[in-house]
Amino acid sequence: MDHFNYHGGELWAEDVPLARIAAEVGTPVYVYSAATLTRHFGLFRQALDWTEHLVCFAVKANSNLAVLKLLGDLGAGMDVVSGGEYARARAAGVPGERIVFSGVGKTLAEMRQAIEGGIRQVNIESEPEMRALSDLAAGMGAEVPVAIRVNPDVDAKTHEKIATGKSENKFGIPIAKARQVYAEAASLPGLRVVGVDVHIGSQLTDLEPYRAAYAKVAELTRALRADGHVISRLDLGGGLGIPYRRDNNAPPLPIEYGQVIRETVGDLGCEIEIEPGRNIVGNAGVLLSRVIWLKEGEGRDFLIVDAAMNDLLRPAMYGAHHDIVPVVEPELGAALRPVDVVGPVCESGDTFQKAAELPPLGAGDLVAFRSAGAYGAVMASEYNSRPLVPEVLVRGDQFAVIRARPTFEEMLARDSIPEWL
Numbered sequence: 001m002d003h004f005n006y007h008g009g010e011l012w013a014e015d016v017p018l019a020r021i022a023a024e025v026g027t028p029v030y031v032y033s034a035a036t037l038t039r040h041f042g043l044f045r046q047a048l049d050w051t052e053h054l055v056c057f058a059v060k061a062n063s064n065l066a067v068l069k070l071l072g073d074l075g076a077g078m079d080v081v082s083g084g085e086y087a088r089a090r091a092a093g094v095p096g097e098r099i100v101f102s103g104v105g106k107t108l109a110e111m112r113q114a115i116e117g118g119i120r121q122v123n124i125e126s127e128p129e130m131r132a133l134s135d136l137a138a139g140m141g142a143e144v145p146v147a148i149r150v151n152p153d154v155d156a157k158t159h160e161k162i163a164t165g166k167s168e169n170k171f172g173i174p175i176a177k178a179r180q181v182y183a184e185a186a187s188l189p190g191l192r193v194v195g196v197d198v199h200i201g202s203q204l205t206d207l208e209p210y211r212a213a214y215a216k217v218a219e220l221t222r223a224l225r226a227d228g229h230v231i232s233r234l235d236l237g238g239g240l241g242i243p244y245r246r247d248n249n250a251p252p253l254p255i256e257y258g259q260v261i262r263e264t265v266g267d268l269g270c271e272i273e274i275e276p277g278r279n280i281v282g283n284a285g286v287l288l289s290r291v292i293w294l295k296e297g298e299g300r301d302f303l304i305v306d307a308a309m310n311d312l313l314r315p316a317m318y319g320a321h322h323d324i325v326p327v328v329e330p331e332l333g334a335a336l337r338p339v340d341v342v343g344p345v346c347e348s349g350d351t352f353q354k355a356a357e358l359p360p361l362g363a364g365d366l367v368a369f370r371s372a373g374a375y376g377a378v379m380a381s382e383y384n385s386r387p388l389v390p391e392v393l394v395r396g397d398q399f400a401v402i403r404a405r406p407t408f409e410e411m412l413a414r415d416s417i418p419e420w421l
């Protein structure tokens with residue numbers, strides 16, 4: 001459930017008509033709903049209310065400071081994967097003791113930044129990283145809480161580009177080798193082993209891969225405890241999918257996911273951390289765009305909109321589907337016609353949807369790409385020198401620009417021409 005609904009024949013975000021935002025801020029623009037973010041975060045908390053837990057929002061899904069502040073103020077922790085994300089989480093007011101640092105290629109500078117700024121836990125992804133972190137922390141006189149990310153070799157049954165828990169993926173340490181790596185971790189200075197970390201992929205629509213992975217984590221936790229390690233936390237990653245289409249095939253709910261966690265690792269007495277990104281923010285955002293032209297082609301028509309692959313990369317990159325809806329509600333029984341919805345970028349891949357069934361639309365009409373709050377703005381670029389897409393947050397009947405569209409002057413000012421040229 002989200003807060004983008006038709007009222008009086010027009011699509012609104014909470015109590016604000018999207019057309020008003022388009023008129024005041026321009027298009028393309030991402031629009032987020034604070035009520036939806038709050039609701040989705042609450043669902044994960046509720047799903048884990050049977051145990052001590054921390055829901056760490058995966059900052060990579062949407063790293064706008066206002067979004068992070070909203071979630072941080074609700075008590076969310078943050079899962080970060082770069083120095084930049086760490087800086088954002090801190091700037092949004094989230095204390096280091098609620099930030100976990102994941103990622104397969106942390107640099108020494110990023111590790112130092114986290115140690116200096118304070119960190120709840122570093123999720124170690126490889127032995128060289130583990131040894132480097134130990135040297136660094138020991139040299140700084142620090143002791144860093146660590147979990148080791150294990151790769152359970154489970155098929156997450158999702159898009160191959162976002163599956164991470166198979167042995168052929170670059171992530172984590174093979175679970176079969178974990179005891180040996182934990183033994184080394186325990187012997188190294190500057191590290192304090194606190195838990196086990198796992199993340200098997202994103203946009204999971206089936207709970208069985210989770211069940212299989214978490215059962216392996218439970219077995220490993222028992223073995224590690226028998227080896228003498230204190231395992232007090234389990235970081236179970238993110239990945240719960242969202243409905244991208246409004247049909248009857250909705251993925252499992254957070255409450256059902258929480259139940260799988262309880263059934264697989266609930267008896268271990270560990271604090272549970274999870275790292276959902278998409279499920280919290282995905283359906284809390286739309287990309288609002290205006291039709292530039294309707295171009296009638298041979299055998300097919302093209303609706304050319306002012307959003308493009310540089311603003312929302314997912315369709316071009318993963319063949320992902322985003323529902324496209326007109327902002328003016330179509331009349332009941334209105335005739336639909338198939339159009340290819342495309343952006344203005346000079347690539348055929350800049351196609352959002354082929355043969356989308358839409359009511360007649362023309363130049364100046366507004367459309368919304370739904371489910372665009374996660375991996376939308378964060379993956380945007382300025383390809384074709386199109387200004388980085390702005391973002392707006394709505395709460396009730398108020399809205400604010402939370403990232404402004406840069407002017408051409410600002411864009412140009414970031415480059416410099418050497419004096420010898």
Ligand code: LLP
Pocket residue numbers: 058060061079102103162199201202203237238239240275276277278279314318374375
């Ligand atoms: N934790 C770790 C270690 C991750 O790598 C990820 C996502 C998450 C948590 C959050 O997963 P989520 O709950 O959002 O599914 N750009 C792709 C998605 C990439 C996901 C990468 N890792 C997309 O647009 O579908």
